[in-house]
Structure formats: structure tokens, C-alpha cells
Amino acid sequence: MVKNHLNRKCILNPNAMLVQGASRCLICDLERNGFMLIPTALYNILSEQNTGFTIQAILDRYSDGDAQNRKIILDYFDRLFKADLLTFTDFAEYYARIDTAWDYPGEISNAIIDVDRQTGQVTSYVEQLTQLGCRYVQIRFFSKLSLPLLKQILMELETSIVESIEIFAPYETDGMLRGLIQLMKKHYRIRTFSLFNAPQNMVKYSRTVGFGQIVTVKTEVKGHLSCGVVSHHYFITNISTYTESLAHNSCLNRKISIDVDGNIKNCPSMSQSFGNIRDTTLREALDHPDFKKYWNVTKDQIAVCKDCEFRYICTDCRAYLENPEDMYSKPLKCGYNPYTCEWEEWSTNPLKQKAIDYYGMRDVLPEFNLKPDYVPPSKPAPTGGNHAQ
Numbered sequence: 117m118v119k120n121h122l123n124r125k126c127i128l129n130p131n132a133m134l135v136q137g138a139s140r141c142l143i144c145d146l147e148r149n150g151f152m153l154i155p156t157a158l159y160n161i162l163s164e165q166n167t168g169f170t171i172q173a174i175l176d177r178y179s180d181g182d183a184q185n186r187k188i189i190l191d192y193f194d195r196l197f198k199a200d201l202l203t204f205t206d207f208a209e210y211y212a213r214i215d216t217a218w219d220y221p222g223e224i225s226n227a228i229i230d231v232d233r234q235t236g237q238v239t240s241y242v243e244q245l246t247q248l249g250c251r252y253v254q255i256r257f258f259s260k261l262s263l264p265l266l267k268q269i270l271m272e273l274e275t276s277i278v279e280s281i282e283i284f285a286p287y288e289t290d291g292m293l294r295g296l297i298q299l300m301k302k303h304y305r306i307r308t309f310s311l312f313n314a315p316q317n318m319v320k321y322s323r324t325v326g327f328g329q330i331v332t333v334k335t336e337v338k339g340h341l342s343c344g345v346v347s348h349h350y351f352i353t354n355i356s357t358y359t360e361s362l363a364h365n366s367c368l369n370r371k372i373s374i375d376v377d378g379n380i381k382n383c384p385s386m387s388q389s390f391g392n393i394r395d396t397t398l399r400e401a402l403d404h405p406d407f408k409k410y411w412n413v414t415k416d417q418i419a420v421c422k423d424c425e426f427r428y429i430c431t432d433c434r435a436y437l438e439n440p441e442d443m444y445s446k447p448l449k450c451g452y453n454p455y456t457c458e459w460e461e462w463s464t465n466p467l468k469q470k471a472i473d474y475y476g477m478r479d480v481l482p483e484f485n486l487k488p489d490y491v492p493p494s495k496p497a498p499t500g501g502n503h504a505q
Contacts, residue, residue: 117194117197118171118190118193118194118197118202119171119190121171121204122170122171122172122175123170123172124170124204124206125168125169125170125204125205125206125208126168126169126170126171126202126203126204126205126208127165127168127169127202127203127205127208127211128143128162128165128196128201128202128203129145129147129200129201129202129203130211130212130213130214131145131146131147131214131355132144132145132146132201133146133216133358133428134159134162134163135425135426135427135428136156136159136163136425137156137423137424137425137426137427137454138423138424138425138454138455139156139425139454139455139456139457140153140154140155140156140425140457141153141154141155141156141158141159141425142154142425142426142429143162143196143201144353144358144428144429145199145201145353146214146353146354146355146358148200149352149353149354150199150353151351151353151429152195152196152199152201153425154192157178158192161174161178167208167209168205168208168209171189171190171193174189174193175189175190214355216358216359216362217359218356218359218360218362218363218364220249220370221249222248222249222250222251222370223248223249223370223402224245224248224249224250224370224371224372224398224402225249225250225251225252225369225370225371226250226251226252226253226254226370226371227245227250227252227253227254227371227372227373227374228253228254228256228371228373228374228383228384229241229253229254229255229256229269229373229374230256230258230340230373230374230375230376230384231255231256231257231262231265231266231269231376232256232257232258232259232260232376240393241374241393241398242269242272242273242276243276244397244398244399245276245278245372245398246275246276246277246278247399248372248398248399248402249277250276250277250278250372251277251278251279251280252278252279252280252281252282253273253278253280253281253282254281254282254283254284255269255281255282255283255284256283256284256285256384257283257284257285257286258286258337258338258339258340258376259286260285260286260288261283261285261286261288261292263295266283266299267299270299270303270306273303273305274303274305278305279305280305280307281303281305281306281307282306282307282308282309282310283296283306283308283309283310284310284312285309285310285311285312286311286312286313286337287311287312287313287314287315287332292311293320293330296309296330297328297330300328300330304327304328306328307327307328307329308328308329308330308331309328309329309330309331310331310333311330311331311332311333312332312333312335312336312337313334313335313336313337314332314333314334315332315334316332316334317332317333317334318331318332319331319332320332338479338480339480340375340384340385341385341475341476341477341479341480342480343383343384343385343433343435344385344433344435344436344447344448344449345433345449345462346430346431346432346433346447346449346450346451346452348426348452348459350430350431351426351429351430352429352431353429357428357429358428358429361414361415361427361428361429361430362414362428363412363414364411364412364414365410365411365412365413365414365432365434366414366415366428366430366431366432367383367431367432367433367434368382368383368410368411368413368432368434369411369412370411371383372398372401372402374393375389377392378392378393378394379391379392379393380392380393380396380398380401382407382409382410382434383434383435385433385435385436386434386435388406390402390404390406390407391404409443410434410443413432413434413443413444415427415428415430415432417444418432418444418445418446418447419438419442419444419445419446420446420454421446421447421450423454423455424452424454425454426452426454432447433447433448433449433450434447436448436449436471436475436477437471438467438468438471439471440471440474440475448462448468448471448472448475449462449463450462451465463481
């Protein structure tokens with residue numbers, strides 16, 4: 117209890133980052149991969165304490181001698197203390213804030229490869245991804261998982277610098293899961309098999325697989341038009357995501373993609389192509405003047421997102437926008453309102469219907485049902501714990 121340490125000097129932990137929203141604020145715990153929602157009043161108090169403070173001094177300044185105000189302040193600091201976000205110390209000056217600069221030792225960090233109808237060119241683009249420094253690859257099958265083709269790609273990736281692989285495919289049968297586990301035993305770089313159109317939501321681990329896991333979801337996916345959903349399920353609270361989001365786009369930065377027809381794009385869902393893998397190298401596409409157009413579009417520049425408390429831990433989508441003619445428009449498939457702190461089903465919002473028709477996505481609705489009475493989960497996917505209200 118912090119009331120036992122009222123006169124001891126304390127600081128907010130150096131890895132606890134304050135984020136101000138329109139109606140409430142956030143503390144991102146970059147050490148434990150979680151977050152805590154806080155009121156703006158507490159944000160204001162904490163943001164003013166740069167060199168350490170005592171809780172007694174906070175009480176004297178902000179409680180106005182009112183017992184109820186005192187209790188509220190103590191309760192909030194108790195929450196901070198129990199979440200291990202406060203440090204009591206006599207040497208506050210020695211605690212430096214973490215460096216929030218972001219960098220990556222490669223020209224491309226991640227890639228999406230859609231392979232539904234792509235049967236060749238595997239060796240070609242795997243070698244090119246290695247040359248560009250790509251370490252994270254998502255392989256997507258929308259119609260049917262082709263095990264021979266997947267095995268071929270995985271064998272090619274064995275000689276690459278890629279360190280994490282996610283496979284995205286439709287669920288077929290329970291027997292399919294046993295085969296995927298065998299693949300994970302052989303290829304330790306596989307991080308996740310994400311299977312959609314499944315009979316149940318489930319996470320399956322195998323003790324002999326290492327880091328690999330299989331995630332099945334009931335969500336119906338009908339190709340790339342189903343992508344781009346912004347949801348609390350996709351919040352990621354870690355130092356890499358947070359720092360990258362401060363200066364870059366949280367989805368498109370250092371990304372390259374190859375769609376099912378071999379077109380090289382920022383993202384398979386985007387319309388602009390920078391050549392085809394059959395006659396254009398990834399390097400040539402990357403050097404196109406427009407390829408990096410969205411890399412530095414941050415949430416602080418995007419309408420509505422710039423007022424959202426979740427903006428540095430959230431995904432973004434520039435492929436589907438509320439206003440297709442404005443590259444700084446809010447993602448179409450986001451149902452969160454930072455001014456009311458409520459989630460709603462994005463696809464039924466009357467203000468989004470024109471954009472839904474513009475992108476021709478009537479046939480893929482509805483996809484996700486976000487509940488208006490949303491309470492953040494105890495473990496925000498895909499990593500870590502959560503200190504939430």
C-alpha cells in the first residue's frame with residue numbers, strides 16, 4: 117500500500133510511457149507488454165513529475181483537503197504500485213527514460229506473400245527478401261492450403277535470414293492440425309499457423325514444438341477484402357511496436373508484399389502495383405518513388421487516430437479508409453470512438469457505407485462484431501499481459 121510510503125520519493129518507471137487521448141489516457145508498460153487505462157487528471161499529474169515526487173506532495177497539491185479526493189488519488193497510486201509501474205527510490209536522478217528512437221538493420225523488415233495461385237518464383241523472391249534484410253514473413257492461402265507449395269517455401273526460407281514465419285490459411289479438418297504440428301517440429305521458424313473459417317476459436321500448443329502455436333478462429337475470411345480490421349485483439353504493447361509507431365506507420369513501414377498474381381505492392385490489399393515478380397525485382401519495386409509513400413504516416417497525423425489513447429499500440433490500415441481520397445483518413449474498419457471511449461460495429465456505421473461501396477466489400481460483411489461495452493482483455497493479443505481497467 118502506498119500510504120505506507122507517502123514521504124518516500126518515487127518515479128514512474130522509465131519503461132512506462134504516458135499516452136494522452138481525447139477522453140482518457142494510457143500507460144504503456146513496455147517491460148511487461150501491457151497497458152493501463154487512466155483518467156486525464158492522473159495523466160496530468162504524472163506528466164508533470166519529471167524528476168521524482170512524493171505521494172504526500174501530490175496529495176497536498178491535488179486533494180484540496182477533501183477526504184474523497186485523497187482516497188481517489190491513493191487508490192490510483194495503489195494501482196500503479198501493484199502493477200509495478202512505480203519505483204520508490206532516493207536516487208531518482210539516476211533513472212533515465214528509455215530511448216524511443218527506432219531503427220532496423222535492413223531495408224525491409226517484413227513481407228506478405230499471397231500464394232493461392234502462385235506456383236513458381238519461390239526461389240527468386242526468397243533470395244531477394246534475404247538481400248533486403250527481411251526477417252518476418254507472413255504466407256497467406258485464401259482458398260486452400262497447398263502443403264506441397266508450403267513445404268517448398270519453407271525449405272527455401274531455411275537458408276534465408278527470416279527468423280519468424282506466420283502461415284494464414286483456411287481451416288479444413290481436425291486432422292489438418294496434426295500435419296501442421298509436424299511441420300512446426302521440422303521448421304522452428306514457424307511462429308503461428310492462423311486458421312480462419314474454423315468451427316471454434318482455439319489456441320493449440322504442442323510441448324515439442326518450441327514457440328510454434330496454432331490459432332483457429334471462427335471468423336469468415338473471403339480474401340484480401342477481409343483484411344484491415346482494427347481491433348483490440350491486435351494491440352501489441354512492446355518497445356519495438358511503440359517506438360516504431362512514434363515515427364512510422366505501424367502497418368506499412370519497411371513492408372513489401374506479393375499478391376496472388378505476383379504483383380509487388382506495399383500491401384496485397386492496396387491497388388497500386390510496382391511491377392510483377394515475373395519481370396521486376398523487389399529492389400526495383402522498392403526504388404520506385406512512390407513505394408515508401410506511406411512508411412512515415414503516423415497515427416499522430418491520421419484523423420481521429422491522433423486523438424486515440426491506443427494509437428501507439430494499434431495496427432493501422434491505409435488500404436481501406438473512411439475517405440478513400442484522403443491518405444490521412446481514419447481506417448475504414450475501425451469501430452472505436454476515442455471521444456466516447458466506445459467500440460461499435462464499424463460495418464453498420466451510416467457514415468462508412470459510401471466507402472464500403474467504393475471498395476466493393478459488401479460481399480465480405482459482416483466480419484467482426486466488436487461489442488460497444490468493450491473491456492480490454494486480460495492478455496492483449498498477440499503478446500503479454502495487460503494492466504487494464
